[in-house]
Amino acid sequence: MKKIILVFIFLSFYWGLSFSNAQCLDFASSEGIAAMDTAVFLHDGRFNAIKLKQGDDIYIYKSFYAQEEYRIVVVGEKGLGDLKLEITDFKQKNVIFSNEKNEKYFDFTPDLSQRAIIxxxxxxxxxxxxxQKGCVAVMFGLKKL
Amino acid sequence: MIYDLFIDDITENDKQMKQVKQLIIIVFLGFGLAGFWACGNNDEKNNKAVADTIKDYSLDNLDEAFDRAVIVFYALPSPVETARLFKRAGAPFDETLLNPTSNFEKYFNTRAMALNLGIYGADLSYANLFEQAQITLNYFATTKKMAENIGILEAVGDSTLEALRNNITDKDFVMGVISDVFMNSQAYLKENNRPEVATIIIAGGWIEGLYIGTQLAVTKAENQEPLINAVADQNLSINDLLNLLMVYKDHNDVKSIIKDVETIKKHLSVIKNAEGKVNMDDFKKMTDEVARIRNAYIQ
Structure with missing residues (x-):
């Protein structure tokens, strides 16, 4: 029983992952980039997208450098509902931003370099x-110089 | 998620259900996260540090954990971001710091190719940021070849290369193309179940950024202090890099890189004293150590 379950888990993992990654790249490239506003911001080139379901959580550790003008974009596929976004300073545990109005992005220019948890x-x-299941993409933009 | 593929089909009795849950969670924690970009769960210290915000999803909390997944990503600064940080701090451009494109033919195994794909990616970002058109084109072509050799198909199509040639003086256009290439490559490696290769590429790029920053800070910058502080800020992200690498700690290609990053961490964590002042002797020691590690990678 255990062996069968394990084999099934591995196969499901690989098949499921391959499918969801391709799907989430398309989603990140369209919806994520659209919210980025590439006329103003440059995507940093990192791919942070994954297929999740309602009720799941994502924590992202990210360093933000002083004076850099960031745009943090969080988008989810239709059906997942309005995503809740909260950015907290890692050291002080102060909430930097919370999307009370379901905003899809947050523009952030830290005075000091810091590590944050999104x-x-x-x-x-x-x-x-x-x-419901769907892709969630988190993208970081840097304001064009 | 992995367990989503099962939950709808499970109709066994409670005992079997418990077994299934345990197996699923073990795989999820042990293997599942390994497949996600910049993702990991194995840093106990880190988890403790945010224990007030992240629940302990051990097997003891299985039933509670079963209803929802908690994914942890480590979003490392991209080469573009690091290059901008150094430029803002007054760094100049110095071509001699780049890994020569002629070295390309030296790299045969996956580890060397992945590390140097990251290194060339960082060099490419640095050159483009300083509007070095011809160097940017050369490094882009080398990055394309390296990506193909490592098996990343269609990361850069011929039409992309042509568009780049036609717009090589448009720094933002070129940077946008570079970002797309990085993102597509990462997604491709994930899709093809080679996340450890993607992680090695990230490590190569991060170390190259630190190499360029340290070298410029000690030899080239007119006003060293801002650049030295910018380099010291890399201490913020080194734990994320280590956490990411640790997901693949049993992979032969990753083991030695973890050791190298731990060595760098040892130096990087002590260059600033309690008052936030950088000790230049320690900074130079770190500079030498980073150069030793990076130069070994490009051989």
Whole structure:
């Protein structure tokens, strides 16, 4: 029983991952880049996208450098609901930003270089409903010089 | 998520359900995260540091953990970001610091190719930021060849190279193309279940950025202090790099890189004293150590 489950897990992992990655690259390249506003910001080139379901959480550790003008974009596929975004200073644990109005991005220019934790919460599905799945992309932009 | 593929089909009794849950969570923690870009869960110290915000998803909390996944990403500064940091701090351009494109033919195994793809990527970003058109084109072509050799197909199409040639003086256009290439390459490696290669590329780029920054700070910068502080700021991201590498700590190609990054960390963490002042003797020691490690990679 265990062996069969393990084999199935591995196969599912590889097949599932391959499919969801390709799908999430397309999503990040379209929706993520659109929210980035590439006329003003340059995408930093990192790929942070993954397929998740309602009720899941993402924590991202990221260093932000003083005087750099960042745009942090968080987008999720339709059906996941409005994503909750909270950015907290790693050292002081102060909340830097919380998207109370469901904003898809946050522009941030730190005075001092710092490490932050970006917490994204996908709202849980309604009671009794099957959680929806979809891609979530987190992208970092740097204001063009 | 991995367990989503199972949950709808599980109709076994409670005991079997518990077994399935355990196996699923083990795989999720042990292997699943390894497949995600910049993702990991194995840094106990780090997890402790944010224990007030992240729950302990050990097997003891299995039933609670089962209902939701917690994904941890480590978003390392990209070569573009690091190059901008140094430029803002007054760094000049120095072609002699780049890994010569003629070295390209030396790299045969996956580890060397991945490290130097990261290194060439950092050199490319640095050259473009300083509007070195011909050097940028040369490094872009080398990066393309290296990406192909490592098996990243279509990271850079011929049409992209042509567009780049036609717009080589447009720094932002070129930077946009470079960013697209980095993102597509990372996604491709994930898609093809080679996340450790993507991680080695990141490590190569991060170390090259630090190499360029340290060399410029000690030899070229007119006003050293801003650049030295910018280099010291890399201490913020070195733990993220280590956490990321540790996901693949059992992989032969990654083991020695972890050791190198730990060595750099030892130096980087002591260059600033309690008052935030940089000790130049320690800075120079770190500069030498970074150069030794980086030069070994490009051989």
């Amino acid at each position: 917490h994204i919460t996908i709202p849980a599905s309604a009671a009794g409903k099957v959680p």
